Amino acid sequence: xxxxxxxxxxxxxxxxxxxxxxxxxxxxxxxxxxxxxxxxxxxxxxxxxxxxxxxxxxxxxxxxxxxxxxxxxxxxxxxxxxxxxxxxxxxxxxxxxxxxxxxxxxxxxxxxxxxxxxxxxxxxxxxxxxxxxxxxxxxxxxxxxxxxxxxxxxxxxxxxxxxxxxxxxxxxxxxxxxxxxxxxxxxxxxxxxxxxxxxxxxxxxxxxxxxxxxxxxxxxxxxxxxxxxxxxxxxxxxxxxxxxxxxxxxxxxxxxxxxxxxxxxxxxxxxxxxxxxxxxxxxxxxxxxxxxxxxxxxxxxxxxxxxxxxxxxxxxxxxxxxxxxxxxxxxxxxxxxxxxxxxxxxxxxxxxxxxxxxxxxxxxxxxxxxxxxxxxxxxxxxxxxxxxxxxxxxxxxxxxxxxxxxxxxxxxxxxxxxxxxxxxxxxxxxxxxxxxxxxxxxxxxxxxxxxxxxxxxxxxxxxxxxxxxxxxxxxxxxxxxxxxxxxxxxxxxxxxxxxxxxxxxxxxxxxxxxxxxxxxxxxxxxxxxxxxxxxxxxxxxxxxxxxxxxxxxxxxxxxxxxxxxxxxxxxxxxxxxxxxxxxxxxxxxxxxxxxxxxxxxxxxxxxxxxxxxxxxxxxxxxxxxxxxxxxxxxxxxxxxxxxxxxxxxxxxxxxxxxxxxxxxxxxxxxxxxxxxxxxxxxxxxxxxxxxxxxxxxxxxxxxxxxxxxxxxxxxxxxxxxxxxxxxxxxxxxxxxxxxxxxxxxxxxxxxxxxxxxxxxxx
Amino acid sequence: xxxxxxxxxxxxxxxxxxxxxxxxxxxxxxxxxxxxxxxxxxxxxxxxxxxxxxxxxxxxxxxxxxxxxxxxxxxxxxxxxxxxxxxxxxxxxxxxxxxxxxxxxxxxxxxxxxxxxxxxxxxxxxxxxxxxxxxxxxxxxxxxxxxxxxxxxxxxxx
Numbered sequence: 001x002x003x004x005x006x007x008x009x010x011x012x013x014x015x016x017x018x019x020x021x022x023x024x025x026x027x028x029x030x031x032x033x034x035x036x037x038x039x040x041x042x043x044x045x046x047x048x049x050x051x052x053x054x055x056x057x058x059x060x061x062x063x064x065x066x067x068x069x070x071x072x073x074x075x076x077x078x079x080x081x082x083x084x085x086x087x088x089x090x091x092x093x094x095x096x097x098x099x100x101x102x103x104x105x106x107x108x109x110x111x112x113x114x115x116x117x118x119x120x121x122x123x124x125x126x127x128x129x130x131x132x133x134x135x136x137x138x139x140x141x142x143x144x145x146x147x148x149x150x151x152x153x154x155x156x157x158x159x160x161x162x163x164x165x166x167x168x169x170x171x172x173x174x175x176x177x178x179x180x181x182x183x184x185x186x187x188x189x190x191x192x193x194x195x196x197x198x199x200x201x202x203x204x205x206x207x208x209x210x211x212x213x214x215x216x217x218x219x220x221x222x223x224x225x226x227x228x229x230x231x232x233x234x235x236x237x238x239x240x241x242x243x244x245x246x247x248x249x250x251x252x253x254x255x256x257x258x259x260x261x262x263x264x265x266x267x268x269x270x271x272x273x274x275x276x277x278x279x280x281x282x283x284x285x286x287x288x289x290x291x292x293x294x295x296x297x298x299x300x301x302x303x304x305x306x307x308x309x310x311x312x313x314x315x316x317x318x319x320x321x322x323x324x325x326x327x328x329x330x331x332x333x334x335x336x337x338x339x340x341x342x343x344x345x346x347x348x349x350x351x352x353x354x355x356x357x358x359x360x361x362x363x364x365x366x367x368x369x370x371x372x373x374x375x376x377x378x379x380x381x382x383x384x385x386x387x388x389x390x391x392x393x394x395x396x397x398x399x400x401x402x403x404x405x406x407x408x409x410x411x412x413x414x415x416x417x418x419x420x421x422x423x424x425x426x427x428x429x430x431x432x433x434x435x436x437x438x439x440x441x442x443x444x445x446x447x448x449x450x451x452x453x454x455x456x457x458x459x460x461x462x463x464x465x466x467x468x469x470x471x472x473x474x475x476x477x478x479x480x481x482x483x484x485x486x487x488x489x490x491x492x493x494x495x496x497x498x499x500x501x502x503x504x505x506x507x508x509x510x511x512x513x514x515x516x517x518x519x520x521x522x523x524x525x526x527x528x529x530x531x532x533x534x535x536x537x538x539x540x541x542x543x544x545x546x547x548x549x550x551x552x553x554x555x556x557x558x559x560x561x562x563x564x565x566x567x568x569x570x571x572x573x574x575x576x577x578x579x580x581x582x583x584x585x586x587x588x589x590x591x592x593x594x595x596x597x598x599x600x601x602x603x604x605x606x607x608x609x610x611x612x613x614x615x616x617x618x619x620x621x622x623x624x625x626x627x628x629x630x631x632x633x634x635x636x637x638x639x640x641x642x643x644x645x646x647x648x649x650x651x652x653x654x655x656x657x658x659x660x661x662x663x664x665x666x667x668x669x670x671x672x673x674x675x676x677x678x679x680x681x682x683x684x685x686x687x688x689x690x691x692x693x694x695x696x697x698x699x700x701x702x703x704x705x706x707x708x709x710x711x712x713x714x715x716x717x718x719x720x721x722x723x724x725x726x727x728x729x730x731x732x733x734x735x736x737x738x739x740x741x742x743x744x745x746x747x748x749x750x751x752x753x754x755x756x757x758x759x760x761x762x
Numbered sequence: 763x764x765x766x767x768x769x770x771x772x773x774x775x776x777x778x779x780x781x782x783x784x785x786x787x788x789x790x791x792x793x794x795x796x797x798x799x800x801x802x803x804x805x806x807x808x809x810x811x812x813x814x815x816x817x818x819x820x821x822x823x824x825x826x827x828x829x830x831x832x833x834x835x836x837x838x839x840x841x842x843x844x845x846x847x848x849x850x851x852x853x854x855x856x857x858x859x860x861x862x863x864x865x866x867x868x869x870x871x872x873x874x875x876x877x878x879x880x881x882x883x884x885x886x887x888x889x890x891x892x893x894x895x896x897x898x899x900x901x902x903x904x905x906x907x908x909x910x911x912x913x914x915x916x917x918x919x920x
Contacts, residue, residue: 012856019864020852020871022799022839026864029798184899186803186811186865237801237865238899271804481863481900651859651905658902659862685808685897693890693903701904 005560006493006500007713010651013486014500015235015479024235027190027206028268035192036065036104038254038267039111041118042277043093043100046678047127047346050091050100050120057117058103063110065261067103067118073256078217078248082151082313084143085245085349087221087252094127094142094346095311096678097277099249104257104265127346129678131308132285134343142311142344151309151342152317154324156607158396164300164335168291172372176288176364177744178727180673181281183353184690187237188274189247192266193254200511201228202255207236209243210518211478211508217248218255229255230511239480240663241352241520245314246278272683279314280673281353282307282342284323284360288368296376296386300335301396303327305361309342310349316342318454319350322357325611328396329365330408330446331387336396338607346678352520354660358447358724359667363745366443366728371741379425380732381412384444388412395446397602397611404614404645405706408444411619411641415442418700419621419639428736435629438636441732442621443725448612449708449717450523453602459527460514463492463535464590465543467583469562469576471496471503476516477528478508482719483652484524490648491529491712495536497559498575514592522616522717525648527595529712535593542589546582547572598710614708616717618642620661620725622697624733631753633734635665638726641702645716650703653718657701660722666691667723668730669747770831772797773841781828788812788823790831791838799839799868803897810896813869814838820876822895839868842875851875854913855906862900870896874910884914 018024043050055067070076070090079085089098101118105111128134128142134149142149165171191206201224208214211231219229231251236243250267258265269277289302305323309316320340327338340357373383388408393401416422424440432438451457461475473492479485485505493500506512516528544557547564556567564572573581582589598613623637640657647653670689674681682688707714727745734752735741742751750758765780772795779794788805791797791814800823803811807822814823815837843849851871854860861867870893877884877892884892889910890903898906912918 010859013859013861015864016856016859016861017848019861019867020839020848020855021843021845022797022868024864025798026801028802029792184897186809186863186897186899187801188803236863238863240899271806271809481865483862655859655862655901655905658904659900660902662902663899684806685804686806690897690899691903692895692897693893693907696890696903699902699904 004494006490007648008646011486011490011500011649013483014489014505015485026187026235026237030192030205032192032194032264035264035266036106036261037108037111038102038104038257038265039115040099040253041101041115043089043096043098045093045122045124046096047125048093049123049125050089050093051123052121053101054119055101058114061110061114061117063106064114065104066257067101068257068260069101073221074223075221078220078252079313080213080245080315081317085249085312085314087249095348096680097348102253102257104261127678129345129347131306131343131345134345135306135341142346149344151313151344152320154321154340154607155605156324156336156338156396158398158608159335161300161302161335161337165291167299169294170375171289171291172368172375173289174368174371175743176286176367178284178360178363179745180283180348180675181353181667181671182275182673182688183240183242185238185240185242188269188271189243189250190268191247191251191254192264193251193258194264195258195262200230202258203230203232204251204255205232207243208233208247209236209239209478209480210520211510212476212515213244213518214248214251215510218252221252222255230509232507232509233478234507236478236480240354241356242278245351271685275683275688276680279349279351282319282350286360286364288364290368290372292372292376294376296378296383298331298333298387301328301333303338305340307342308347308350309344310347311344312349314349314351316350319352319357321454323361324607325397325448326358327361327365329369330389330444332389332393333396338396348680354663354720355723356521356720359727362443362445362724363727363731367731370441370732370735380442381416388444389446398608399610401615404708407617407643407704407706411617411643411704412444414702414704415619415621415639415641418702419623419637421621424623436625436627437737438623438625439733439735439737440621440623441729441736442619443728443732444619445721445724446615446617447721447724449526449614449616450597451521452612453600453609457517457527457597458595459516459531460592460594461528461532461535462513462590462592463532463539465539465579467580469502469579471498473503473505473532474513475528475532476508476510476513477524478519480519482656483649484528486652487525487648488528488532491533492536495533496540498562502562522719525715526711526717527597529715530595531593533593533712534595535591538591538593539589542587543578543582546587547578550581614710614716616643616721618721618725620729622726622729622733624730624737626734626737626752628738631749633669633747633752635697635730638697638699639702640699640722641704642718642721643704643706644718645708645711646705646714647703648713648715653703654701656718657722658699661699661726662691662696664723664726665695665697668727668745672746766829768828768832770833771835773838779828783827783829785828786824787826787828787831790828791823797838797840801865801868810869810873811866813872813896815872815876818876818879820873839871842871850913850918851910854909854918857919858905858909858912860901860906860909866896866898870898870906878914882914886911
C-alpha cells in the first residue's frame with residue numbers, strides 16, 4: 001500500500017482525448033441506417049381531462065411513419081419503486097410535462113410539423129400545486145387508485161422529545177423552504193432504439209444514467225424479457241441523478257415506435273422539452289424545533305419535512321428516507337422526533353438529484369445551528385464542536401460510529417485554517433460601514449455512503465486479460481462524466497501492475513456486464529471499485545499460480561510496471577508474456593468480481609438501526625460580500641474540506657468538489673424555474689440561470705483522507721457531499737454580513753434586500 | 763423555399779452546400795458535414811456548446827444562418843490540432859483534468875482558442891470573460907480556467 005503506482009495519483013482521464021478532439025460520440029451524435037426521428041406532443045395544462053385526441057392530420061403529413069397514443073402501448077406504467085409513471089397520459093394529464101401523443105417521421109422537420117397538427121381537446125381542471133394543501137385529508141386526489149396523496153412517511157423516534165425540551169434553557173422553532181432545482185446537464189436527453197438488432201428485441205443507445213433501471217422500464221413496457229432488451233450507454237453529457245426515469249420514459253416510447261415501424265427511432269429533447277418534462281430536485285417545507293442548555297448542549301430536536309413529489313412517486317420514497325437519516329445533521333441529540341413525508345401534487349415530478357434529500361435538510365439544520373449559536377452567544381464553530389459526532393458517537397438512528405474514522409473535527413479545522421475563519425469572523429462581526437458588507441458562514445455534514453437501507457446494494461464487474469496482456473473491464477456502472485472509467489482502470493491497474501494505456505473500460509452494456517445497480521448515491525468508486533478489485537485479485541492469483549509452475553519461481557510475486565517480479569526484485573517476465581503463455585497453456589485469465597455491501601438495518605417504525613455501513617464528513621465555509629443597496633450576493637471564497645477515505649484520483653476529486661460547490665452556489669443564489677400553479681416559466685438558460693465562470697468563488701478544495709476499512713484502497717465518496725453544504729454556508733455568511741436571517745431559497749436580490757420574493761408569496 | 767448555394771471553408775477544407783436560407787450553421791456542420799463535435803445544448807445562444815470559430819471569432823453556431831458563412835473560415839474542434847499533435851489547449855485540458863462529461867468541452871476549448879489568438883498572456887479575469895458564454899455544469903470551471911492559463915503559459919506536457 002505504501003508504494004502505489006496507479007491509485008492515489010492524478011492520472012489523466014482515460015476518456016479525455018476523445019472528448020477534447022470531438023471524437024467522443026454522445027446520444028444525439030449517433031446515426032443508424034433508415035432511422036426515424038421521434039417527437040412527443042405534451043399537455044398544454046398541468047391538470048386536464050383529455051376529452052379527445054385527433055391524430056389524423058398528423059398521420060397524413062408527408063414523411064410521418066407512425067403516430068401513437070397511450071392505448072397503443074403494451075404496458076403504460078413503470079417506476080423504480082412504485083410503478084405509477086405513465087409512458088403517455090391517457091384520460092388525464094396530471095403535470096405540465098405529461099406526454100399524450102408520440103410520433104416518428106423521416107426527418108426532424110417532418111416530426112416537428114406533424115406534432116403541430118395533433119389536435120387535443122382538453123377540459124382544464126384546477127389542480128393541487130402545494131404539498132401542504134395536498135396533505136389535507138379532504139384534498140382532491142392526484143393519483144388514480146390511491147386513497148390519499150401521501151406517497152410516503154418516514155418516522156424516526158429516539159428518546160423522548162418532551163423530556164428533552166423540558167431540559168432545555170432555550171428553544172428555537174423555525175420554518176424553512178427550498179425550491180425546485182433543474183439538473184441542467186448540458187446534454188439534453190437523447191436515445192436511439194434499434195429494433196431486432198442482433199439477438200435482442202430492442203437495443204437502446206443513448207444518455208442513460210442507469211442502464212438496468214432503464215432496461216427494467218423498457219422490458220416492462222414492452223412486456224419483454226430482460227434478456228431481450230439491451231441498453232448500451234457510452235458518453236453522457238452530464239446527469240447528476242437526472243437521466244433516469246425521464247430517459248426510461250423516452251426509451252420506452254422510442255422502443256414502442258421502433259417495434260411498430262421495424263426501424264430505428266431516435267428521440268432528442270430540445271432544452272425546453274427537457275426542462276418541462278424532466279424531474280427536478282424536490283422542494284421541501286421544513287419545520288425545525290431545537291432545544292439546548294445555556295452551555296450549548298443540544299437536548300432535543302423535532303423535525304417535520306414535507307417534500308413535493310409532484311405527479312409521480314418516482315424516487316420520493318428513497319429521497320425522503322435519506323432526509324430522515326440525516327435531518328439532525330452530524331450532532332449528538334439524545335431526544336429526536338423526525339417525520340419526513342412526500343405528497344403527490346400536480347407539479348413537475350421530483351426525483352434523484354445530486355444530494356438526494358440532503359440539500360434541503362442541510363440548509364435548514366445548518367442555518368438553524370447558526371442561529372442557535374447566535375442566541376446562545378457562542379461562535380458558530382464552537383456550538384458545533386460541542387455537539388458534533390466524534391469517534392464512537394451515536395447517531396439519531398442510534399448507530400454507533402465506530403467502524404470508520406469520524407473526522408468532523410479534522411474537516412472543520414482544515415476548512416477554517418484555509419479560509420482564515422477566526423480572523424474573518426471576528427472582523428465581519430464588527431459594525432461594517434458602506435453598502436457592501438462581508439460575512440463568513442460555515443456548515444458541516446455527515447453523509448451515508450451508497451444506497452443504505454434503501455435497497456439491495458451489490459455490484460459486479462469483469463476483468464478480462466487478453467492474450468497480449470491488454471485488459472478489458474466491464475461493469476454495469478456508467479460513466480456520467482464523473483470519471484469512473486479512469487478510477488476503475490486505476491484500481492485494476494494497481495492490482496495487476498499494469499499501466500492505464502493497456503486497460504480499456506467498456507461502455508455499460510446490460511447484456512454483457514453483470515447487473516450492478518444504479519450509478520447513484522456516490523457509490524460507484526466504493527462499489528464498482530470493490531467489485532473490479534476482487535475480479536482483478538482473482539486473475540492475479542491465477543497468474544501467480546501459473547507463473548510459479550511455468551517459470552519455476554518461488555516466494556511472493558510482485559506485479560508492477562507491466563511485469564512480474566520476484567520478491568527480491570528480479571524480473572520474471574513481462575505481464576504481456578505471462579498472459580500469452582498462460583493463454584496458450586489453456587489458462588482462463590478472466591474473472592467476475594461480485595461485491596455485496598456490508599450489512600445494514602432499519603426499523604421502519606422507529607427509524608433506528610444501521611442505515612448506512614459508513615459515512616463521509618465535510619465542512620464548507622463561504623465568504624460573501626452583500627451589496628445592501630441591491631441585495632446582490634457575491635461569494636468571494638469557499639473552503640471545502642471533504643474526507644473521501646482515499647482519493648483514487650486526487651485531480652478528479654478536486655473536480656468533483658469544484659463542481660459541487662459551484663452547483664450549490666447556483667442553488668443558493670440564482671436558479672429558479674419561475675414556477676407558478678403547475679407551469680414552468682423558465683424553460684431555457686436565458687431565464688433558468690446557472691453559474692457561469694464569472695459567478696464562481698475562489699475555491700480551496702481540501703482532500704482529507706482517513707481510509708475506510710471496507711473501501712477499495714480505503715476510498716469512500718465525493719460526488720454528492722460537495723453539494724449539500726453550500727446553501728447553509730452562504731445563508732449563514734449573509735446573516736453575519738447583514739444581520740438579517742433568511743429561511744427560504746433562493747437568496748435572490750429581493751429576498752436579501754427586502755426579505756421576501758416578489759414573484760411568490762414567500 | 764429556394765435553396766441557396768454557400769461556399770466556405772471548414773477546418774481548412776473548401777465546402778459547398780445548398781441550404782434553406784434559415785438553416786443554422788449548427789445543423790449544416792452536424793448533419794451535412796458530420797462534425798458532431800459541435801454540440802447543441804440550448805439553441806438560443808446561451809450555453810455555448812455549439813461554439814465554433816468564425817474567421818477566428820468564437821460564435822454560437824445555433825444563431826448563425828449558414829448563408830452568412832459565405833466566404834468565411836469556420837473552425838470546429840475536429841479541425842483543431844492533429845491526431846499526433848494536439849493543440850496546446852487540448853493537451854492542457856487533458857493534463858489539468860478540465861474535462862468531465864465532455865459535452866461543453868469542444869465549445870469551451872474554441873472560446874479559449876479565440877482568446878489566446880488575441881491575447882497570449884491572459885489574466886484569470888480575461889479567461890473568465892472569454893468562457894463566460896460557455897456553460898459547464900460539471901467542473902465548476904476552476905480546472906478549465908487553470909488549463910487555459912497553463913496553455914497560455916506553455917506549461918503543457920507533450
